[in-house]
Amino acid sequence: MTAASPSLRDVVGLGHEPGQLHDSALIMIDLQNTYRRGVMRLHGVELAIAEAAKLLEIARDLKVPVFHIQHDGGTGSPYDIGAEIGAIADEVAPIAGEPVITKHYPNSFVQTDLDERLKAIGIQKIMLAGFMTHMCINSTAHGGFNLGYAPTVVASTTATRALEGANGQVLSAQQMQDAAIASTRDLYAVIVERVSDLRTW
Template structure:
């Protein structure tokens, strides 16, 4: 049996990410929600370390940065009015970095993200944040469907175990499958930010 090929490769789409200087960084749902309690993600602190380093690099390069924050209403683990739904301090917005609040997994749905990116002439997106199988995956697909070129930084993402038809699906298995699904067509997946040229 031959080695598997991605739809990206079969379609002749780029295999290497655009330069960071030519991209917009989108920090997806880096909220306290995922650092404790029922929604705590496996490897979340290491992923936040990498997201923080990526954010610092983007700030140093002067590239546009947009923060996304999920809101599921008062009393939920995603309540943006409460500390649990706040963006983690070490990756919180600075200065005039915008925050877009969303209510759906795809950051483009019901928000002005597309309009902001269009106005800025953006085409290349670098995505980091949570959860890999949910909002990162949905936003990468949504961006691709709108004509953007997403790159996902794998070690700046994380997820959690889920129940499956044949028993629990481990966080590691779900992480690998989610990244592979993105990389099949919707975006370039790199292990770490060092794989993205300046």
């Protein structure tokens, strides 16, 4: 078995201590119906939504800020927010007082007011949940880190899909998930494996 290299977080002294939910903002990214069926269906999507619902319930109990991100791909697309396919899943649907931010890029900070909203309430720690792990979760973690935030990703609330590599070899959804989590854990975010592992105090 190949030994792992030290993470960049360890090298630069950031470590891997997760943020505490009580002083973070929860960012629920693209938990949309499109990922439950059809061409964009993700491996393990139902378990991930169930975990995200648990995390959302805890956040609401703690009265921490919650932001819902919804990707808009346009009318007739798998991300049509005007249709049921692009709607946020019922289990994690926003309630009154929880902003819904529409985005058009994988990074939730690009051409949105998420950064301004977080700064307005003095938030520096952000907790990320949602889809897809290799795409919008990683892009938002990277973007947030580059803006000075301290991201934590709750891995059990995320999911992705099998993809073909440049050499024609198919990487399984689990391989994609593991690689996406490992690459972001290297520097951009602390990873918490399950909601039950999260410190809420």
